[in-house]
Amino acid sequence: MCGIVAYVGNREAYPILMKGLHRLEYRGYDSAGVCVYNNDGLHLYKTLGKVADLERFVEGKDMSGHIGIAHTRWATHGLPNEINAHPHYSQYADIALIHNGIIENYATLKEELQKHGRSFTSETDTEVLVQLIDFIRMDNGISLEEAVHQALSQVVGAYAIAIMSKDDPYTVIGARKGSPLVIGVGDGEFILASDATPLVEYTKKVIYLDEEEIAVMTVRPDAEPTLRVTNLKNVRKTPLVQTLETNLEVLEKGGYPHFMLKEIYEQPKVIRDSFRGRINVERNTVALSGIIDHQKEFLSARRIIITACGTSWHAGLVGKYLIEELARIPVEVEYASEYRYRHPIINKDDVVIAISQSGETADTLAAVNLARDQGAFVYGICNVVGASIPRATHSGTYIHAGPEIGVASTKAFTAQVCVLTLVALSLAKAKGTVSESRFRAIINELYTLPDKIEKTLLLNDRIADFAKIFTYSRNFLYLGRGYNYPLALEGALKLKEISYIHAEGYPAAEMKHGPIALVDNEMPIVVIATNQGNYEKIVSNIQEVKARKGRIISIVTEGDTTVKALSDFYIEIPPTEAMLVPILACVPLQLLAYHIAVQRGCNVDQPRNLAKSVTVE
Numbered sequence: 117m118c119g120i121v122a123y124v125g126n127r128e129a130y131p132i133l134m135k136g137l138h139r140l141e142y143r144g145y146d147s148a149g150v151c152v153y154n155n156d157g158l159h160l161y162k163t164l165g166k167v168a169d170l171e172r173f174v175e176g177k178d179m180s181g182h183i184g185i186a187h188t189r190w191a192t193h194g195l196p197n198e199i200n201a202h203p204h205y206s207q208y209a210d211i212a213l214i215h216n217g218i219i220e221n222y223a224t225l226k227e228e229l230q231k232h233g234r235s236f237t238s239e240t241d242t243e244v245l246v247q248l249i250d251f252i253r254m255d256n257g258i259s260l261e262e263a264v265h266q267a268l269s270q271v272v273g274a275y276a277i278a279i280m281s282k283d284d285p286y287t288v289i290g291a292r293k294g295s296p297l298v299i300g301v302g303d304g305e306f307i308l309a310s311d312a313t314p315l316v317e318y319t320k321k322v323i324y325l326d327e328e329e330i331a332v333m334t335v336r337p338d339a340e341p342t343l344r345v346t347n348l349k350n351v352r353k354t355p356l357v358q359t360l361e362t363n364l365e366v367l368e369k370g371g372y373p374h375f376m377l378k379e380i381y382e383q384p385k386v387i388r389d390s391f392r393g394r395i396n397v398e399r400n401t402v403a404l405s406g407i408i409d410h411q412k413e414f415l416s417a418r419r420i421i422i423t424a425c426g427t428s429w430h431a432g433l434v435g436k437y438l439i440e441e442l443a444r445i446p447v448e449v450e451y452a453s454e455y456r457y458r459h460p461i462i463n464k465d466d467v468v469i470a471i472s473q474s475g476e477t478a479d480t481l482a483a484v485n486l487a488r489d490q491g492a493f494v495y496g497i498c499n500v501v502g503a504s505i506p507r508a509t510h511s512g513t514y515i516h517a518g519p520e521i522g523v524a525s526t527k528a529f530t531a532q533v534c535v536l537t538l539v540a541l542s543l544a545k546a547k548g549t550v551s552e553s554r555f556r557a558i559i560n561e562l563y564t565l566p567d568k569i570e571k572t573l574l575l576n577d578r579i580a581d582f583a584k585i586f587t588y589s590r591n592f593l594y595l596g597r598g599y600n601y602p603l604a605l606e607g608a609l610k611l612k613e614i615s616y617i618h619a620e621g622y623p624a625a626e627m628k629h630g631p632i633a634l635v636d637n638e639m640p641i642v643v644i645a646t647n648q649g650n651y652e653k654i655v656s657n658i659q660e661v662k663a664r665k666g667r668i669i670s671i672v673t674e675g676d677t678t679v680k681a682l683s684d685f686y687i688e689i690p691p692t693e694a695m696l697v698p699i700l701a702c703v704p705l706q707l708l709a710y711h712i713a714v715q716r717g718c719n720v721d722q723p724r725n726l727a728k729s730v731t732v733e
Contacts, residue, residue: 125305136314144190194239206250475503
């Protein structure tokens with residue numbers, strides 16, 4: 117979950133490292149550190165706080181040099197503080213190392229190293245790793261690269277690391293297992309990072325390291341740059357150089373005060389991009405190559421299992437409703453974090469769909485590997501091209517949402533639901549479980565959805581205005597039925613994530629089975645009450661809340677009169693198919709959470725305790 121970046125080349129390293137950390141700060145932001153080499157040796161600085169705090173801390177210090185590593189942290193082992201921040205030195209300050217991941221057997225390794233006279237200053241597992249590498253190197257009289265190979269063979273857990281040594285000021289060593297690493301190949305330079313965002317400004321040529329691969333990047337002033345990639349068995353690998361499609365503009369705020377608001381406003385374009393080339397309204401077709409190429413596996417599936425975490429799990433719930441209604445295939449939705457540990461029954465005629473924005477979610481990746489090992493066909497729905505999950509699955513579909521920098525997911529959710537809609541439609545058409553007229557009605561409506569989202573975004577100022585009223589609320593309840601129940605969960609999650617207000621999502625009918633005890637005149641209750649499916653029932657649920665003096669914020673269909681009359685505040689959205697309401701109605705819920713958080717003075721792009729890419733369990 118931490119962000120790591122390293123540079124070796126002909127330019128000054130420090131500015132590139134700092135800019136890279138700012139791009140990676142969404143991965144963790146409780147402390148930061150940097151190490152560069154110049155003529156005096158290794159210079160390491162780290163501090164509690166954000167990357168800007170680190171920049172202030174090193175101001176005035178000599179940060180010149182053409183090689184360096186830097187880190188922004190999401191704490192796992194040890195409190196966020198200067199001592200536990202990365203990089204970490206070896207005992208004699210010969211080696212500096214940064215790390216994203218968790219070394220599960222660090223306690224055993226630490227105890228053994230202490231028996232050999234090694235002492236530790238931090239509480240981190242990372243310091244254990246750098247000490248282990250250094251101990252093996254010195255004890256055996258071998259090179260740093262050989263020591264890295266031997267040390268990583270003893271490690272249990274996940275890691276993405278970058279290492280530099282004062283004895284070789286021209287080489288950076290990177291390695292990964294379970295945590296992402298990408299190498300940017302520039303003109304006489306290499307940039308190593310947790311994802312491609314720090315590379316975009318400098319090169320379009322990238323290499324995604326595979327599991328248990330080690331890369332040695334060397335740039336000497338009197339020789340051609342070299343890159344050597346091996347695996348833990350020391351077998352030489354030929355890396356695949358790919359072309360990066362992301363451009364620099366998408367990584368900037370573009371005039372918006374926050375990335376989250378920018379990404380909310382990007383959703384009409386994102387929806388168009390997610391179905392571009394995949395639906396043909398005139399021909400009444402949906403074409404997903406991942407489904408077409410593996411139609412047999414899907415059509416013969418006894419059941420589909422969707423596994424995901426967080427917002428992606430909510431998208432998976434919507435996907436369950438879509439696939440079961442349209443394609444009539446049983447679907448189960450599993451939290452990936454629970455799935456791998458409960459000894460699940462996985463059959464060879466199961467299809468497992470793994471959903472992850474980053475494509476690196478540790479629990480989801482573990483569920484993918486488990487399903488593959490037990491013979492299931494595994495399909496990935498991801499956003500980041502070249503990530504671990506797309507490479508680990510048999511097939512899949514990219515959602516084409518573009519980089520999502522705000523930690524609270526917005527546009528990725530809508531794109532995931534859009535792609536799941538296409539999956540359901542594609543399977544239904546192949547199975548003959550949907551009529552031609554119904555199929556056409558859905559894809560026509562899907563095609564017009566971006567325009568309706570743009571219309572809904574015009575309500576931003578109105579939502580911002582009444583959001584002020586709820587700045588000091590302590591609890592929220594979100595209610596929905598049918599397709600809108602997963603949306604209630606997602607709306608509550610958004611509010612929790614960025615405003616730190618406690619919120620719960622519930623099926624509206626379940627309110628009477630406990631949560632109604634919480635309702636009073638201080639409890640805001642958000643109800644998704646569009647006019648399709650169970651409308652009369654949701655009206656009854658609202659009346660039950662009003663009878664107990666609850667304050668209703670409703671999402672209603674344009675022209676509604678009944679729910680509006682019962683509501684303290686209402687947001688009107690254009691009419692759409694019931695199954696497409698989550699794509700449309702999530703927009704005002706995102707805006708509501710955003711504006712409440714802004715009013716409370718919260719950092720909406722970097723909420724406390726969170727990180728964007730959850731690469732640890």
